[in-house]
Amino acid sequence: MKTELQQSVKRxxxxxxxxxxxxxxxxxxxxxxxxxxxxxxxxxVIGSVLRALASLAALAWFGPAFPWGTLLVNIVGxxxxxxxxxxxxxxGRLFSxxxxxxxxxxxxxxxxxxxxxxxxxxxxxxxxxxxVLAGLYIGASVVTWLAAVWCGHALASRLNRxxx
Amino acid sequence: xQDILHAILWVALGSVIGGPTRYFISGLxxxxxxxxxxWGTMVVNVTGAxxxxxxxxxxxxxxxxxxxxWQFIVTGFLGSYTTVSSFTLQTMAxxxxxxxxxxxxxxxxxxxxxxxxxAVGYGIGAIIFGASL
Numbered sequence: 001m002k003t004e005l006q007q008s009v010k011r012x013x014x015x016x017x018x019x020x021x022x023x024x025x026x027x028x029x030x031x032x033x034x035x036x037x038x039x040x041x042x043x044x045v046i047g048s049v050l051r052a053l054a055s056l057a058a059l060a061w062f063g064p065a066f067p068w069g070t071l072l073v074n075i076v077g078x079x080x081x082x083x084x085x086x087x088x089x090x091x092g093r094l095f096s097x098x099x100x101x102x103x104x105x106x107x108x109x110x111x112x113x114x115x116x117x118x119x120x121x122x123x124x125x126x127x128x129x130x131x132v133l134a135g136l137y138i139g140a141s142v143v144t145w146l147a148a149v150w151c152g153h154a155l156a157s158r159l160n161r162x163x164x
Numbered sequence: 165x166q167d168i169l170h171a172i173l174w175v176a177l178g179s180v181i182g183g184p185t186r187y188f189i190s191g192l193x194x195x196x197x198x199x200x201x202x203w204g205t206m207v208v209n210v211t212g213a214x215x216x217x218x219x220x221x222x223x224x225x226x227x228x229x230x231x232x233x234w235q236f237i238v239t240g241f242l243g244s245y246t247t248v249s250s251f252t253l254q255t256m257a258x259x260x261x262x263x264x265x266x267x268x269x270x271x272x273x274x275x276x277x278x279x280x281x282x283a284v285g286y287g288i289g290a291i292i293f294g295a296s297l
Contacts, residue, residue, distance in 0.1 A: 036187075037184045037187065037188075040183045040184050040187045041180050041181075041183055041184045043183065044179045044180065044182060044183025044184070044244040045176045045179050045180050045183075045244075047179070047183075047244065048175050048176065048178070048179030048182070048183075048239070048240055048243050048244045049172050049175055049176055049179070051239075051243060052171065052172060052175045052235075052239050052240075052243075053168075053172070055239075056168065056171075074248040074249075077248060077249040078248060078249055078252040078253075080249070081249040081250070081252070081253050082252070082253060082256065085253055102187075105249070105250075105253075106183070106186075106187050106250070107183055109247070109249035109250075110183055110186060110187075110244065110247040110249055110250060111179050111182070111183050111243070111244040112249070113247050113248035113249040114242070114243040114244075114246050114247070114248065115209040115212060115213065115246035115247060115248050115251065115274075115278060116209070116212040116213055116215070116216040116238070116242040116243065116245070116246040116278075116282075117216070117238070117239075117242075117243060117246075118248065118278075119209075119212075119213040119216060119217075119278040119279060119281070119282040120213075120216045120217065120220055120282055122279060122282075123217070123220075123279060123282045123283055123286065124220070138275060138279075142271055142275060145248055145251075145252045146252055146255060146256065146271070148252070149249075149252035149253055149255075149256045150256055153256060
């Protein structure tokens, strides 16, 4: 059984026949924008819950001396966005539409990684006068994040170029 | 186990609005200032750092119901409001484009402004909520 939407798309019948064409265009635009926000929102929840679980696991395994959890999620998130952006990009193997791209990149990767927790943890290390550790955390973070996004991009470029 | 499920629920509630807020603000900044430099991502990260500083001061002074407020505001909302992945992707895009100065400037400025911002947020929060500096 087909939904009203599918049927109307097939027969090219406007969903709201009582509206003028410019009003229909506007209402379509509103629906598209709402759907984009929904994609970002659902992706953010998935990413954030995964990040919360990863922080809990890192805290249990490594203890609170160094913010391993945040460092790890930011590295993984950077790798994934670098890989996806290239793999699902203009010359990529994966066909992707705007909704999927916003869901994965703005939603999941954006929700999974966090700049605010990184800033607070660096600040708290400084507050505790652990200046060397703070500097190490800041330096290692920026270098490993950028290395991770590049690795993701490089891997996806390689896969894109493979024959077959 | 019950604790973890509760925590996840609050994180989810915060992030369901945090991600779209980031999308809205970074998009708005991009449309107003232009997309040649990732100002949108920088603005969300710097404002998010300020807010987490405030929240940390509020936490220290005990004015927030913990741990629920932390899970909702900090891990959920601010965690998904701010982003590292867009920052790294945009920095790499600048570097690949040969704009090395802009790439380095974006990285240095983002980190510096966020650290200053979290300290200022904490300082203001300490004055408002009466936490120790």
